[in-house]
Amino acid sequence: MDAFVLTLKRFIARRGKPKVIYCDNGRNFVAAAKEVNSFLKSNSDSIIDSASREGIEFRFSPAYAPHFGGLWEAGVKSAKFHLNRVLKNIHLTFEELTSLFAQIEAILNSRPLCPLSPSPQDLSPLTPGHFIIGRPLTSLPSPYLLNYSTNRLDRFKRLEQARQHFWKRWSTEYVTELQQRTKWKVRCRELKIDDLVLIKDDRAPQLYWRLGRVSKLIPGTDGVPRVADVSTSQGTIRRAINRLCLLPSPDDYMDKRS
Template sequence: MQPIMGDLPSQRVTPSFPFKTVGLDFAGPFFIVNRKGRGAIIIKCYLCLFICLRYKCVHLEAVSDLSKDAFLMTFRRFVSRRGRPTEVFCDNGRNFVAGSKEINHFFKINSKSLSDSASEDGIKFVFSPTYAPHFGGIFEAGIKSAKFHIKRVMGNSHLTFEEISTLFAQVEAILNSRPLCPMSPSPDDLLCLTPGSFLIGRALTALPSPVLENCNYNNLQRYARLQQIYQHFWQRWQREYIAELQQRHKWKTNSSKPNVGDLVLLQEDDVPPLCWRLGRISRLFYGPNDGVPRVADVNTSRGCVRRPLVRLCALPTAEELEG
C-alpha cells in the first residue's frame, strides 16, 4: 500500500530557537585505535547526529558504543552545548528507548527541585515505527550523506578517539556552513543564510591550513593526515551539495531561467574548506540561435568574473522556499 505523502509537521515550519526540536540517529561503526603507536588495538566507535528540524543545523558527536549509558552521556554533552530540546525524533533503538525512560523518570522524581520551566513537560521522545526509516527522512538523509563520505575519505586510516572527534567537529562545521538562501534581495548583498547563521549569528570559518590533498599520506604526520582527510571530505561533500542544489537533468530540460541580480554559487576547484564563493549575476549572454542564456557575468567580492551557466548554481529565494 502507498498512502499519500503527509504535510510537514508543525515543528518544521514554525519559528523557534535552534535545536528546540531535533532528530537523532546513530551511524557506524567506524574503526579506530585505542592509542597511538605500536601495539594499538583496533576498536569501534560510532557517529551520533543531532539535526534541528527547523533550521537544519547539525551537531555531531563521537560515541564509544551503542549502550544506554553511552547515549545518555552523548545526550548530556549535546544539551550542555545546544540547550535542552522539547522534542526528540528518533527510531526505536533500545538505547534510545531506555535512555528516554531514564531521562523523563529523572524529570518526574525531581519536579519539585527543578524550575517550573524545566519540569513542565520533560523531554518528549517521538519514536518512528519499526521498519519505517522514511518517517525520519531529514535525519536519515543527514546521516547517509555524512557517513558515506566519512567512510570513503577515511579509507583504511585508523584514527584515535580524539582524532575522530576532531574530524566529526570539522565535518559538523562544513555541514553548518552550507548556503541555504540569499540573506536579502538586494543586488549588492553577497551574503547568504546558512545553518551556522542561526547558531552564532555569522558565517562559520575554519583555521587556515596548507593544501594537503595531493600529498602522499604515508609521508604526513598524524595531525597532517587528519587535515588531509578533512580536506578530502570537503571536496567530495561540497560537490555533492552543489549538484543537489541544481536539481535538473543536464542538457535535457530547461531549469528556472536565471535573472540579473540572482545570488549564485560558483563551482570553483580547490576552494578551501567552509569557503563558498558567491556572487550576483550582472549580465547574461544568450545563444545566437535559440535565445537561451548560456554565459553570465557575476559580481563577486573579488571582482567580476565570466562563467558558463553550467558552473553556476542559483540559491533558492525565500518565496521559492515557502512555496
C-alpha cells in the same frame, strides 16, 4: 539508555536545551526491537521521563520508516558515505577522531541554504551556522595536502588531509544536488538578474563557498542564456551557466508548500 542520556546532556551543554527532538526507532535507542514499547512506556529512568523533567518533547517516527526523517537521514547518509571512504584505512586516537568529527561538523553546518536577504548588494547566505552561533562558521587556513602521498605525511598532516578529502567529496556532492535538473519532465527555474548563485570552484578552501549575484545574462543564438556575468566581492566575473548553482529563495519554498 544511559549512554543516550549522557549524549543528550552533552548536546544540551553545548547547544542549549531543545524544545522538540525528532528521532527514529532505531536500535541505538533500544536494545532490541521487541523492547521498544516497554522501553518507551517505562516509568523510571527512561528517555521520555528524563526528557519530560527537562521540558523536552520527543517525537519518534514509526518503526522501519526512515523516510519519515528524509531530510536529516539524507544528511547523515551523505556524511557517513564519505567518512567511510576517507577513514577506511586510517587508525586514529580518540583525540584525533574527536577533532576530525568537530571539523566535519563545521563543514556540514557551513553550507549555504538560501539568500540571507533580498538585497542585490548582499552576498551573504543563510547557513546552519547562523542558527548555532549567529554567523557563518570558519576554519583556520592550512596547506593543500591532497597531492601528497599519505605515507609521506606525519599524523597531524594525515588528519588534515582526511579533512580536505572529506571537504572535496562532500562539497562537490552538495553543489551537484543544488544544480540537479530533471530533464524533459519539469522545467527548471531559469536564472534571473540579482539571483544569488554559488560559483563552482574546485580549489576553494575549506568552509569557503564562493557566492555572487547575477548582473547580466548572455543568451546564445537560440535565445537561451548559457553565460552570465556575476558580481562577487572581488569584482565581476563571467561564467558558463553550468558553473553556477542557484540557491533556493524563500519564494521557492513557498511554491513547494502550495
